[in-house]
Amino acid sequence: MPELPEVETVRDGLARHVLDRTVTAVEVRREYSVRRHEGGPLDFAGRLTGRRFEAAVRRGKFLWLPLDPVVGTVPDDALMAHLGMSGQLLVRTTPVEVAAGGSHPHLRVRLLLSGGAALDFVDQRTFGHLSVTDLGPTPDGAPGGAGSPLAAVPDPAAHIARDLLDPALDRAALVAAVRGRRTGLKRALLDQALVSGIGNIYADEALWRARLHYARPTDTLRRAEVERALDAAAEVMTEALAQGGTSFDALYVDVNGQSGYFDRSLAVYGKAGEPCPRCGAPVRRDEFMNRSSFTCPGCQPRPRHGRW
DNA sequence: ACCGGTCCCTGTTAGC
DNA sequence: TGCTAACAGGGACCGG
Numbered sequence: 631m632p633e634l635p636e637v638e639t640v641r642d643g644l645a646r647h648v649l650d651r652t653v654t655a656v657e658v659r660r661e662y663s664v665r666r667h668e669g670g671p672l673d674f675a676g677r678l679t680g681r682r683f684e685a686a687v688r689r690g691k692f693l694w695l696p697l698d699p700v701v702g703t704v705p706d707d708a709l710m711a712h713l714g715m716s717g718q719l720l721v722r723t724t725p726v727e728v729a730a731g732g733s734h735p736h737l738r739v740r741l742l743l744s745g746g747a748a749l750d751f752v753d754q755r756t757f758g759h760l761s762v763t764d765l766g767p768t769p770d771g772a773p774g775g776a777g778s779p780l781a782a783v784p785d786p787a788a789h790i791a792r793d794l795l796d797p798a799l800d801r802a803a804l805v806a807a808v809r810g811r812r813t814g815l816k817r818a819l820l821d822q823a824l825v826s827g828i829g830n831i832y833a834d835e836a837l838w839r840a841r842l843h844y845a846r847p848t849d850t851l852r853r854a855e856v857e858r859a860l861d862a863a864a865e866v867m868t869e870a871l872a873q874g875g876t877s878f879d880a881l882y883v884d885v886n887g888q889s890g891y892f893d894r895s896l897a898v899y900g901k902a903g904e905p906c907p908r909c910g911a912p913v914r915r916d917e918f919m920n921r922s923s924f925t926c927p928g929c930q931p932r933p934r935h936g937r938w
Numbered sequence: 939a940c941c942g943g944t945c946c947c948t949g950t951t952a953g954c
Numbered sequence: 955t956g957c958t959a960a961c962a963g964g965g966a967c968c969g970g
Contacts, residue, residue, distance in 0.1 A: 714947090
C-alpha cells in the first residue's frame with residue numbers, strides 16, 4: 631500500500647517526467663475518482679486544460695503538482711492526488727505506451743500532456759482520488775520558503791501534519807503532543823493530523839523495531855519511548871524509500887506497494903505464525919480498528935491497561 | 939479539541 | 955464448479 635516511501639517515490643518520478651509539460655486534454659473515466667473535486671468532472675477538466683505543472687510536492691501521503699500561476703506570481707492552485715490503497719500515477723511517453731495504457735482496466739483518469747505524453751491515474755480499489763484545489767497556508771507553516779512553489783499546501787490537506795522526513799518537523803513538539811494524547815500508541819502514529827505518512831504497515835514495523843506494543847497508552851509513555859517509536863518509523867521508511875527509489879525506470883512512475891520490493895525486509899507485517907526475526911516467537915495477529923496489527927508477543931508485551 | 943467507530947470501494951482469496 | 959464471505963485499508967465524517 632502506498633505510504634510515505636511509496637508516495638515519495640512517485641513524487642520523485644513525477645518531478646523528473648512531467649514538470650513543464652502542459653495538459654492538453656482530460657479524460658475522466660470514473661467520476662468517483664474525482665469525487666473530492668468541488669464542481670465535478672467537467673470543472674476538473676476545465677481547471678486543468680492548458681495548465682502546466684510547476685513542481686511536485688508531498689506531505690505525508692498527500693501529493694500535489696502546483697500549476698502555472700500568472701506570470702511573476704506564486705502558484706495558487708494545484709492538481710492534488712491521494713493514492714488511497716491502490717492508486718498509481720503512470721507516465722506514458724511513447725505512442726505505444728499511450729495506446730496500451732488507454733486500455734488498462736483500472737484506468738480512472740487520463741491527462742493528455744504536451745509532447746504526446748499522458749499521465750494516467752490507475753486505481754483498482756478506488757480509495758484514491760484526484761482534484762484541483764487552491765493552495766493556502768497551514769497552521770504549522772509552509773513546507774518551503776515563502777515565495778517558493780512549496781510555500782503552500784492544498785486547502786483539503788491543511789490539517790495534515792508534517793511527516794518524519796520533513797526537515798522542518800518540530801520533534802520536541804511532536805513528542806509532547808503524542809504524550810498529551812489519551813489513546814493507544816499505534817492510533818497516535820496513524821493519526822495524520824499528529825504526524826503524517828505512517829500507515830498500517832510501517833506502524834507495525836516501527837513498533838516492532840522499538841519493542842513497543844500498539845496498545846501502550848500514550849499518556850504513560852516515557853519521552854524516550856516516544857522518541858524510539860518515531861526514530862524507528864523514520865528509519866524503516868527511509869530504508870523502504872532507498873529500495874523504492876531504485877525500482878522505477880525512466881518511463882514509469884512506480885507505486886509498487888502491494889507486491890513490493892520491501893516485502894523481504896518486513897519483520898512482522900503480514901507474518902502471522904512466522905518466527906520473530908529477533909527472538910523466534912511466532913508473530914501474532916490481532917484485530918485492530920477493523921484491520922490487523924502484527925506484533926511479536928515476546929518483544930512487544932501487551933500492557934496490562936492497554937488502550938486501543 | 940479530542941476520541942473512537944463506521945463507511946466508502948473492488949478484486950482476490952478462502953471456505954463451503 | 956459456483957457461490958458467498960472475509961479481507962485489504964486511509965481518511966472523511968459523525969456522535970459522544
